[in-house]
Amino acid sequence: MNQAELAYKDYQQNYNRIVEKWHQARTTLPAMDKLLFDEFLAQLPKSAAILDLGCGTGIPIAKKLAERGHRLTLVDCSESQLAIAKKILPKATFVCAPMESYEISSQYHGIVIWDSLFHLPRHTHESILRRAFLHLEKGGIVLITSGGSKEDLEPFTDEMFGEIFYYDSHPIPSFIELVQSIGFEPIVQALLNKPDGEKDKGRVGLILKKSS
Numbered sequence: 428m429n430q431a432e433l434a435y436k437d438y439q440q441n442y443n444r445i446v447e448k449w450h451q452a453r454t455t456l457p458a459m460d461k462l463l464f465d466e467f468l469a470q471l472p473k474s475a476a477i478l479d480l481g482c483g484t485g486i487p488i489a490k491k492l493a494e495r496g497h498r499l500t501l502v503d504c505s506e507s508q509l510a511i512a513k514k515i516l517p518k519a520t521f522v523c524a525p526m527e528s529y530e531i532s533s534q535y536h537g538i539v540i541w542d543s544l545f546h547l548p549r550h551t552h553e554s555i556l557r558r559a560f561l562h563l564e565k566g567g568i569v570l571i572t573s574g575g576s577k578e579d580l581e582p583f584t585d586e587m588f589g590e591i592f593y594y595d596s597h598p599i600p601s602f603i604e605l606v607q608s609i610g611f612e613p614i615v616q617a618l619l620n621k622p623d624g625e626k627d628k629g630r631v632g633l634i635l636k637k638s639s
Contacts, residue, residue: 442505445588475536481543485512527551531562575629611635
């Protein structure tokens, strides 16, 4: 088993180990992220049912959704992350489960998959997205991030708060083809941070719509 495979195997416990540092650091959205998130908010109906896959501690995204009166189901594999989220968002529904195996059981107006998909092997991405599509109301929307490279990169690892984490993504053109093949219509696409040719492989953010 190589380093990347070991990092993926341990990602649940790694998130448990960094939970306090993660929670203290992740308080606001960067400017480009906020613009995309605000567009997502603007397209939601009132009191929307929202599923957040890989919610972390609920800060800042789930908290902002709750403040708008939306009804939240929050899913994360880290018990420690969810323990904090439960204190911040006591009215939400919580599920501790890996998102790659979580079986969605309800219908939602919106689904958030924010900075979580790229911690999973790309061969799992299609099944996650297909389950999201099936459990999204017609006209519903998905807010999602993925790797921001146009090139096809091998899975890699990077350090976060002293722990090693796994990363894998489809190249942007392939990812767009994938979501369209499932039935999503990409309605907003933004390169949230550009690859720097070194450590930062970039991130792309999208709003996907299930056409009515």
